Amino acid sequence: MKFSPMIQLTHEPIDFAALTESVRSTQAGAVVLFLGTVRELTHGRQTVALDYDGYPEMAEAKLRELEAEARSRWPVIEAGIVHRLGHLELGDVSVAVAVSCPHRHQAFDAGRFLIDRLKEVVPIWKKENWSDGSTEWVHPGTGDVADLSDRTP
């Protein structure tokens, strides 16, 4: 079955295959899927899990704004963005962005724009659970040690 394109926050595992299928179209010659996944090592420190918190109403509004901006800049046929909240283990998918466009460079550019801006403006936060048992919110620019985790391209 074909799902409608979606923008949502969820506490459930992200069905990125369904999300990808939902943006496919006979008008599109290119479909790009980006997945963010929980990484074990950040500058030599070992992560055992991440906890994601979000401000759902504002986050979904910001995601819709980003989709609208992407549509104004590229010939996006369909776009879907799903971000997971709650407790995630290593390798789990935290975010999925799927975009379809007539041509591949448009789909890559629009997809990159969506994930890059998501990380800058959408009110969602991650908390590191380090292997030494400590926990730490990642808040870029506030001088937290975990700052470094998101500064690597």
Add this chain to the structure above:
Amino acid sequence: MKTAVKLFARARDLAGTAMLELDLSESATAADLRAVLGEQVPALQLILPSLLIAVGNDYAGPTTRVAGRTDLAVFPPVSGG
């Protein structure tokens, strides 16, 4: 006037609550909210300058009016993805 403000992530942990009632003037701006937050919740002074203030679904600038709003939120820089 008493004004409810939602807190998230480290701001919520430091304040020990997900919702604060702040006493704001009837002409209060986001800058005023930040100052009152620091006075009423000393635990937040550590991260006060970096906190973002949202009015509804939009980020507030220093002069954005917050008086009388029922949809205010305060939180540290975002780190989704």
